[in-house]
Amino acid sequence: MKANCWTGRNSVEVQDVPEPSILNSRDAIVKITSTAICGSDLHLVDGYVPTMEKGDILGHEFMGEVVEVGPGISDDKLRVGDRVVVPFPIACGACGACRAELYSCCENSNPNAGISEKLFGHPTAGIYGYSHLTGGFAGGQAEYARVVLADANALKIESDLSDEQVLFLSDILPTGYMGAEMCDIQEGDVVAVWGAGPVGQFAMDSARVLGAEKVIAIDKENYRLDMAAAQGYTTIDFEDVDVRSALLKLTGGRGPDKCIDAVGLEATHGASHVHLYDRAKQAVRSETDRPHALRQAILSCRSGGVVSVIGVYGGLIDKFPAGAWMNRSLTLRTGQCHVQKYMKPLLGLIEQGKIDPTRVITHRLPLSEAVTGYDLFKNKKDRCEKVVLTP
Secondary structure (H helix, E strand, C coil), rough: CECCCCCCCCEEEECCCCCCCCCCCEEEEEEEEEEEEEEHHHEEEEEEECCCCCCCCCCEEEEEEEECCCCCCCCCCCCCCEEEEECCEEECCCCHHCCCHHHEEEECCCCCCCHHHHHHHHCCEECCCCCCHCCECCCCCEEEEEECCHHHHEEEEECCHHHHHHHHHHHHHHHHHHHHHCCCCCCCCCCEEEECHHHHHHHHHHHCCCCCEEEEEEEECCCHHHHHHCCEEEEEECCCCHHHHHHHHCCCCCCCCCCEEECCCCCCCCCCHHHHHHHHHHHHHHCCEEEEHHHHHHHCCCCCCEEECCCCCCCCCCCHHHHHHHHHHCEEEEEECCCHHHHHHHHHHHHHHCCCCHHHHCCCEEEHHHHHHHHHHHCHHHHHHCCCECC
8 A cells, every 4th residue: 555654854755565454353444535744743754753763654643434343343333334533642441541531641552651651751642653652553644544442542423524524633623622621711811822833723713612802823924824814813923023022912911811832842933042042952962842932922921821732842841931830820731632532522513613624724635745745834835734635
């Protein structure tokens, strides 16, 4: 079969690879009908996530048709012919973390738990197409994928909604929603979102659904800010103004009530001298992440507010404003998304027309043109916001 593979830093290639097979009784094989390129995939391509190996199949946003199920899956859970969306974190459904609906912290699904434990202190869940740190599972930018513990993870789509309406239930829509939910939004709140990429756009939509009075989008790409403005959100171009000053002006000097970092470890904005400092530390591997957006969110948020972090961070950061965090009673909440918790409720919002996931799609390409898709998305060419690939 054809699959998009990691072939080295800043290099991907569509290759012929063996088709997946059932390895465990609760596996299923899915014929992929739609898959997508995620901003988190760029962290792999850019070399910021360790333990990638040449030939690893990329992709953690995918859906399709079940073509084979393992003997441990009962018919009431999953059958051949079912149409399913697959969440990016793999959950066993039975451990303490899963019972608490902390699915991305599953204690049983990562066969390489020892690696992530060394890096993070405790293991994380397995993730499709996201390095051997998270299990080495083949991803979904392919014609077929093996879905692990499928009866506890795959969401059946039993309506006539299109792939494009439900595909993002696999990751970016629940991630954006969780970012807003962690803010504990109250009536009248002003919510600022750093990053107007796909996850940031869905965080904005979710903040509005949850009752925010004003939503502010912060980015430098005009087409992303235009996309946010088209939804009625206030925009700030961080290359034109000082973000903190602009936010204070927009909020009567208080700062936003809630701040969402939807950028993560490859943030590019911030004071020039701090940016150069971070890049230098990254070059000598004494710092892995550039936390410009996180620093700015903490320093901009009103005292007593909430900073929600859904942008991916992978290792170590420097110059974290712990004093501002502690002395101004800020609450910091974060986590890889517990996708399974949100899939059904968000499916309901899509069916009700309260959220339109298709609005972020700008490019549709066949899987064979995945290399072009990565180039468009990574380098922000042709106003590229989100790429959907079809095998």
